[in-house]
Amino acid sequence: xxxxxxxxxxxxxxxxxxxxxxxxxxxxxxxxxxxxxxxxxxxxxxxxxxxxxxxxxxxxxxxxxxxxxxxxxxxxxxxxxxxxxxxxxxxxxxxxxxxxxxxxxxxxxxxxxxxxxxxxxxxxxxxxxxxxxxxxxxxxxxxxxxxxxxxxxxxxxxxxxxxxxxxxxxxxxxxxxxxxxxxxxxxxxxxxxxxxxxxxxxxxxxxxxxxxxxxxxxxxxxxxxxxxxxxxxxxxxxxxxxxxxxxxxxxxxxxxxxxxxxxxxxxxxxxxxxxxxxxxxxxxxxxxxxxxxxxxxxxxxxxxxxxxxxxxxxxxx
Amino acid sequence: xxxxxxxxxxxxxxxxxxxxxxxxxxxxxxxxxxxxxxxxxxxxxxxxxxxxxxxxxxxxxxxxxxxxxxxxxxxxxxxxxxxxxxxxxxxxxxxxxxxxxxxxxxxxxxxxxxxxxxxxxxxxxxxxxxxxxxxxxxxxxxxxxxxxxxxxxxxxxxxxxxxxxxxxxxxxxxxxxxxxxxxxxxxxxxxxxxxxxxxxxxxxxxxxxxxxxxxxxxxxxxxxxxxxxxxxxxxxxxxxxxxx
Numbered sequence: 003x004x005x006x007x008x009x010x011x012x013x014x015x016x017x018x019x020x021x022x023x024x025x026x027x028x029x030x031x032x033x034x035x036x037x038x039x040x041x042x043x044x045x046x047x048x049x050x051x052x053x054x055x056x057x058x059x060x061x062x063x064x065x066x067x068x069x070x071x072x073x074x075x076x077x078x079x080x081x082x083x084x085x086x087x088x089x090x091x092x093x094x095x096x097x098x099x100x101x102x103x104x105x106x107x108x109x110x111x112x113x114x115x116x117x118x119x120x121x122x123x124x125x126x127x128x129x130x131x132x133x134x135x136x137x138x139x140x141x142x143x144x145x146x147x148x149x150x151x152x153x154x155x156x157x158x159x160x161x162x163x164x165x166x167x168x169x170x171x172x173x174x175x176x177x178x179x180x181x182x183x184x185x186x187x188x189x190x191x192x193x194x195x196x197x198x199x200x201x202x203x204x205x206x207x208x209x210x211x212x213x214x215x216x217x218x219x220x221x222x223x224x225x226x227x228x229x230x231x232x233x234x235x236x237x238x239x240x241x242x243x244x245x246x247x248x249x250x251x252x253x254x255x256x257x258x259x260x261x262x263x264x265x266x267x268x269x270x271x272x273x274x275x276x277x278x279x280x281x282x283x284x285x286x287x288x289x290x291x292x293x294x295x296x297x298x299x300x301x302x303x304x305x306x307x308x309x310x311x312x313x314x315x316x317x318x319x
Numbered sequence: 320x321x322x323x324x325x326x327x328x329x330x331x332x333x334x335x336x337x338x339x340x341x342x343x344x345x346x347x348x349x350x351x352x353x354x355x356x357x358x359x360x361x362x363x364x365x366x367x368x369x370x371x372x373x374x375x376x377x378x379x380x381x382x383x384x385x386x387x388x389x390x391x392x393x394x395x396x397x398x399x400x401x402x403x404x405x406x407x408x409x410x411x412x413x414x415x416x417x418x419x420x421x422x423x424x425x426x427x428x429x430x431x432x433x434x435x436x437x438x439x440x441x442x443x444x445x446x447x448x449x450x451x452x453x454x455x456x457x458x459x460x461x462x463x464x465x466x467x468x469x470x471x472x473x474x475x476x477x478x479x480x481x482x483x484x485x486x487x488x489x490x491x492x493x494x495x496x497x498x499x500x501x502x503x504x505x506x507x508x509x510x511x512x513x514x515x516x517x518x519x520x521x522x523x524x525x526x527x528x529x530x531x532x533x534x535x536x537x538x539x540x541x542x543x544x545x546x547x548x549x550x551x552x553x554x555x556x557x558x559x560x561x562x563x
Contacts, residue, residue, distance in 0.1 A: 047402065050402075051405070052402050052406050052561065053562075054561045054562040071410075072408050072410070075406060075407065082399065082402040082403055082406070083399075084399055086398060086399030086400045087400065087403065088329070088333065089398070090333055090336045090337055091329075091332070091333070095332065099325060099329050100407070102324075102328075103325050103407045103408070103409065104407070104408065105322075105408070
C-alpha cells in the first residue's frame with residue numbers, strides 16, 4: 003500500500019508537487035499521468051525516500067518514509083527515472099550487488115537472481131558490461147533490480163520508455179502478472195499504457211491532482227465517448243439524413259480521409275440507428291466503429307484547462 | 320552481508336574494473352621510488368631509515384588522493400545512480416562508510432606495495448623497523464584524513480573537477496598551515512595563542528611526529544577526529560541535498 007497525505011515539495015518558488023494525496027491499495031495498478039514537468043518523478047522520489055518532502059507525509063506499507071525510512075525502503079521496489087545503473091559493472095555483478103544490498107541470503111538470493119534474469123530475458127547478457135547495452139536492455143536491468151527482492155510495493159518511473167513494441171508487451175505482461183497481490187504505481191506519458199496496464203489513473207499537472215478515476219471513467223468524459231465513425235467511400239451521403247436522427251448531436255467529417263464521425267446527444271446510443279439508416283440508404287460502408295472515447299483528448303482537456311478539477315476526482319477506489 | 324561491506328566491495332571492484340586503480344598504483348609507486356631515491360637523497364644521507372620516503376607522502380597524497388575521491392559522490396549524483404543507491408535500504412552513514420573504507424583500504428594496498436623500499440633499506444643496513452612501521456601507520460592515517468576530506472567535498476558537487484580542486488586546496492592548506500614560513504608570516508598581525516592553536520591543526524606536524532616513531536595519543540586522536548569530522552560533514556551535506 004502507498005499513501006501520501008498532502009505531500010508537497012518546493013524548489014525555491016516553484017511548487018513541484020502541491021498537496022498530493024493519493025492511496026494505492028494492493029491489487030491496484032495506478033497510472034500516474036501528467037505532462038512533462040508535472041511533478042510525477044518528484045512525487046515518486048519523495049515516496050521512495052530520495053527527496054525529503056517540504057511538507058506532508060508518504061507511507062509505504064504503513065511505514066512513514068521519513069520516520070522509518072529503512073522499513074519503507076525494504077517494502078519498496080523502485081525503478082528511478084531513466085533506469086540508472088552502474089555502467090562499469092556487468093549485469094551479473096550489478097544484480098548481485100543489489101542482492102547483497104537487499105540483504106538476501108546466499109541461496110535465496112541466488113534463486114531470485116536466476117528467476118528475475120529469466121523473467122526479464124537477461125540470461126544472455128549477464129556477462130556484459132551495462133555500458134555496452136542498448137537502452138531497452140538497460141531498462142530491463144533496472145526493472146530486474148526493482149523486483150529482485152519480490153517487494154509488496156512496486157514503483158516504476160516510466161517503465162517502458164525506450165522499449166520496442168515487443169519488449170513493451172513483455173514488460174506489461176510482467177507487470178500484469180505481478181499486479182495480482184501487489185501495489186503498483188507507475189508513471190507514464192503513454193496513454194496506450196494506461197489502457198494496457200492500469201485499473202486506475204491519477205492525472206497531475208503543475209503538481210496538483212486533477213483527476214482520479216478508472217480509464218473507462220475518463221474515456222466516458224471524452225466527447226468521442228459513444229460516437230460512431232465510419233468511412234463511406236464516394237458518399238454523397240447527406241449529412242442532413244444523419245442530422246435528422248433525434249439522437250444525433252453533431253457530425254464531423256475528417257478533411258483528410260473523409261471519415262465521418264457522428265456524435266450522440268448526452269446519454270443516447272446511436273450505433274443502431276446510424277447503422278439502420280445507412281442500410282436503408284443502401285450505402286456501402288467499409289467499416290463502422292463505436293468509439294470508446296479518446297484518452298488523449300481527455301488528458302489534454304484536463305491538463306490544459308485552468309483548474310481542470312471540475313468533478314473528475316473520485317470514482318475508483 | 321551488511322550494506323557497508325556491499326558498498327565497499329562495489330567501490331573496490333569499480334576501482335579495478337576501470338583503469339583508476341592501476342593508474343594510481345603505478346604512478347604512486349613510481350613517484351614514491353623516484354622521490355625517495357633522487358629528491359630525498361636516500362643514499363647520500365647514509366642513514367638506514369625511511370625518512371626520505373615518508374617525507375614525500377603528503378605531497379603524493381595531495382595529487383593522488385583527490386583523484387581517487389573526486390568521483391565518490393559527484394559521479395553518482397551526475398549519473399543518477401545516487402537515486403538508486405539512496406533508495407536501497409541503507410543509511411547515508413552506511414553508504415559513506417562503505418565508500419570511505421574502500422578508498423582507505425585501497426591506499427593501504429598501495430602502501431603495502433611499497434615493500435621493496437623497506438626490503439632495500441633492510442638489505443643495506445639495519446634500520447629500526449618499529450619506526451618504519453610507525454611511519455607507515457602515520458602515512459595511512461594521513462591518507463584516511465585526505466580521503467575523508469575528499470569524500471565530504473565530493474558530496475558537495477556534481478562536478479568531479481570541482482571536487483578535485485576543492486579537496487586539493489583544503490589538503491594543501493592543512494599541510495602548510497603549520498609550516499614555520501606560514502606561521503612567521505602571520506606572527507605580526509595575529510595573536511600568538513591563535514597561531515599556536517592553528518599550528519596544531521597542521522597535518523604535517525602530527526604526521527611527522529608519528530613518522531619519527533613516537534606514537535603519541537594526541538596525534539592519533541587528531542587524525543581520527545579529523546576523519547570523523549569530515550565524514551560527518553559529508554553525511555550532513557548529502558542529507559541537506561535531499562531537502563533542497
